[in-house]
Amino acid sequence: MCHSAPSSELKKAIQEYLSEVPLTNCFGVSLTLKQNTSGVYLDDIRASQNLRHFLNLLNSEVYGKRFRRFGKKLNVIPSLERSLSHLT
Numbered sequence: 334m335c336h337s338a339p340s341s342e343l344k345k346a347i348q349e350y351l352s353e354v355p356l357t358n359c360f361g362v363s364l365t366l367k368q369n370t371s372g373v374y375l376d377d378i379r380a381s382q383n384l385r386h387f388l389n390l391l392n393s394e395v396y397g398k399r400f401r402r403f404g405k406k407l408n409v410i411p412s413l414e415r416s417l418s419h420l421t
Contacts, residue, residue, distance in 0.1 A: 351410075380413055 366383060368375050375383075392400040392407055399405040 377413065384411055 364384075364387070366375055366380055373379075388407070388409060392405075395407060396405045
């Protein structure tokens with residue numbers, strides 16, 4: 334699968350969307366995932382599963398039972414970044 338840089342249209346749409354979102358009490362977090370564990374390499378599916386698991390733990394810690402019962406959760410804009418060497 335070949336990933337390329339986002340098109341200028343996509344960048345503009347993202348900027349427009351983010352300009353409309355109220356940014357109160359927000360902050361950024363950068364997480365680093367291990368690329369290889371016991372001979373199993375990280376791919377997009379495993380990265381997505383890892384993020385989902387992390388967010389489930391985080392939301393449970395922040396909202397407790399309200400997360401499971403009522404779907405209360407943190408708003409997240411995820412971004413998976415890869416090096417150019419990963420594309421080959």
